Amino acid sequence: MNASRLRMPIDIAMTILSIILMGGAYLFPADVVHEILGVSLFVLWAVHIALNRRWFGAIFRGNYNARRALQTVINCGILVCVVFLMVSGIILSNHIFTFLGIESGLGFARVAHLLASHWYFVFMSLHIGLHGEMIAGRVDVPQKGPAVILVRAIFILISLYGIYAFVARGIWRYLILRQQFFFFDLERGYVLFALDYISIIVLFATVIHYLNKLLQKCRKT
DSSP states (O other), X not given: OOHHHXXXXXXXXXXXXXXXXXXXXXXXXXXHHHXXXXXXXXXXXXXXXXXXXXXXXXXXXXXXXXXXXXXXXXXXXXXXHHHHHHHHHHHHOSSTTGGGOOOSOHHHHHHHHXXXXXXXXXXXXXXXXXXXXXXXXXXXXOOSSHHHXXXXXXXXHHHHHHHHHHHHTTHHHHHXXXXXXXXXXXXXXXXXXXXXXXXXXXXXXXXXXXXXXXXXXXXXX
């Protein structure tokens, strides 16, 4: 299997893992599962970076336009968040990394993990949106005719709900550290939690997708 065929299943797996991990340890009876999934996501990111090493190798070469600058900020933002997540996760580990004997920095690690996880979620959603056209092509999303209107209407409706979910779940509070402890609303349940976070992904992905199209049009003119 060549690299191009590996990218899609890896990206899907990373997105699913990210949504699951956003639920913290509340989704599992044992927090060791959260640690295992976190390490799995980090491994997938290492593979993802390896598959896209040419892009990272060219980051300091060539000219930058608005679209490339936007893509670079988003991708580098993800990398920074991934590093902070892994470092803070190692410090907070109660199972996998206990052999390291790290006993200090727990307060910093909790705050860093909460902050980095939510910014990672936002950057990941934006990253998906930047590749919206490529994803649409691979999953055979209609590009012409009445079906396009229907698809766009569905994404707009999901995005509108995503705005509600973004506020209701208090994502903005975590992003600016107005709330320093993760809260999981058990009354809303796990299914609704996943649907809320998927709608937030669609929201940010849709916004950045159309911003990207606008930048492409401005570049042509």
